[in-house]
Amino acid sequence: MAGNRAVAYVGPGKVEVRTIDFPELVLKDGPGVNPLNVGRKCDHGVILKIVSTNICGSDQHMVRGRTTAPSGLILGHEITGEVIEVGRDVEFIKKGDLVSVPFNIACGRCRNCKEQNTHVCDNVNPDRPGSAYGYVDMGGWVGGQAEYVMVPYADFQLLKFPDKDQAMEKIRDLTMLSDIFPTGYHGALSAGVKTGSTVYIAGAGPVGLAAAHSAQLLGAAVVIVGDLNEERLAQARTFGCETIDVSKHDDIGEQIEQILGVPEVDCAVDCVGFEAHGHGPNHTEAPATVLNSIMQITRAAGRLGIPGLYVTGDPGAVNEDAKVGTLKIRFGLGWAKAHTFVTGQTPVMKYHRDLMMSILSGRAQIAKAVNATVITLDQAPAAYQDFDKGASKKFVIDPHGMIK
Incomplete structure (x- = not known):
């Protein structure tokens, strides 16, 4: 052959x-x-x-x-x-x-x-x-x-x-x-998206866009997509998403409030993973940023879908802890707000x-x-x-x- x-x-x-x-x-x-x-x-x-x-x-x-x-x-x-x-x-x-x-x-x-x-x-x-x-x-x-x-x-x-x-x-x-359509759908479904939901999608790469489209299929009232890349945010707007350029804004909640009238959403999806950057004009790599930010802006008793990839071995990580997948996560905040986390492969x-x-x-x-x-x-x-x-x-x- x-x-x-x-x-x-x-x-x-x-x-x-x-x-x-x-x-x-x-x-x-x-x-x-x-x-x-x-x-x-x-x-x-x-x-x-x-x-x-x-x-x-x-x-x-x-x-x-x-x-x-x-x-x-x-x-x-x-x-x-x-x-x-x-x-x-x-x-x-x-x-x-x-x-x-x-x-x-x-x-x-x-x-x-x-x-x-x-x-x-x-x-x-x-x-x-x-x-x-x-x-x-x-x-x-x-x-x-x-x-x-x-x-x-x-x-x-x-x-x-x-x-x-x-x-x-x-x-x-x-x-x-x-992969990406089921992965985006799994992220949205795991986050509890249903008819009338307000949803924040972190990341406007292909999986984030798939999650946003999936949220629409599941009946979301408003889908907000955040990213550092304006070209990718423009793509999200082509099918009806609201967008936030997190390279220009430190406070996502403030931007969500301008869209929804309140600084929180019903549910959120992390489509970024372990190479996440911080927010604002001087952003640098900060792998726990997305996890902490979606806990901050998701309402109490809300759900977080996390199809974004996190690994146990990252030789290029920003610190020794992150090299083995240990991240500085505000788990106490998620616990206090009774959040549900769904992680892993789809x-x-x-x-x-x-x-x-x-x-x-x-x-x-x-x-x-x-x-x-x-x-x-x-x-x-x-x-x-x-x-x-x-x-x-x-x-x-x-x-x-x-x-x-």
């Missing part, structure tokens, strides 16, 4: 397109592969020809050198593809199916999977519960920013699109089902079918909300640079030129 071109992390600030082995239904040794996973047979898996695969902000953390990712790691956990090979033990997924791949890798057999907590599967990562493709400390499953990829546990995990022609017409939207399978139906029916316009921008595989290194500079785009890699 022919080779397989893929996007590899080289070192801080650099990725490149390399030719790697064509995938097989076995997990082989390689950069980032847990030794206990080497040789793992995946007769329950499939080989996909990638139709679309997206660049994620979580990938950007690795590329900036803010994790312990090894050089040579193949990136990419947002995968949509066509099945070209089926393992011996696969019963229901067929060759030729067009499918969305949840970024969580889940066996379907452990207690957590059976309870729909597929984001913390016990059987796919020897280090700890939970796994993902092409991500540091997640077991070493090869990433999908490539031409081809192997996906295990196919019958359990894969979401098959009912009509391939219809799916290709809406592929810019459907490609978001592997269990994609809990939401992706319903969100697929919202896309196919025309109800959800997620590609428009996040400014989906299709690129070739060879354009990926430049796209990573643009994304790092704050481009208000969700880059969708089309490795085979299949997207119209």
Whole structure:
């Protein structure tokens, strides 16, 4: 079989397109592969020809050198593809199916999977519960920013699109089902967004924009998005969000009061994570800023959805505590206000079918909300640079030129 071109992390600030082995239904040794996973047979898996695969902000953390990712790691956990090979033990997924791949890798057999907590599967990562493709400390499953990829546990995990022609017409939207649309939706739902809610979304990157659109789908009365980047805030305004430029304002509550008449919201969503900056014109990195600010501006008994990524190992952190994920959080404030916190990876399978139906029916316009921008595989290194500079785009890699 022919080779397989893929996007590899080289070192801080650099990725490149390399030719790697064509995938097989076995997990082989390689950069980032847990030794206990080497040789793992995946007769329950499939080989996909990638139709679309997206660049994620979580990938950007690795590329900036803010994790312990090894050089040579193949990136990419947002995968949509066509099945070209089926393992011996696969019963229901067929060759030729067009499918969305949840970024969580889940066996379907452990207690957590059976309870729909597929984001913390016990059987796919020897280090700890939970796994993902092409991500540091997640077991070493090869990433999908490539031409081809192997996906295990196919019958359990894969979401098959009912009509391939219809799916290709809406592929810019459907490609978001592997991660950011369910992640944004999970953030909004975890925060308790419902009809009439007032919501603050911290961060106007792709996940923040997805959370804002999700809040609208859930019936929010007002969605306010805060960010340091005016280009991204302008994108949020294109679909009806109010915005706050936190680089110009230290006091978010004061800005919220100008919009709502009161300095608080019903619920808030952190779509920034551990590389957060402080607020105001002289802002510097301060990783607990968003967590503390959303506690401040969320009403008593409100809920906080936290899909923003926080890590246990950050070699580029601002202090020794933050290097191991220990942050200066005003937990007493959250306790006093009886806040509910929901954290962790998103269990994609809990939401992706319903969100697929919202896309196919025309109800959800997620590609428009996040400014989906299709690129070739060879354009990926430049796209990573643009994304790092704050481009208000969700880059969708089309490795085979299949997207119209």
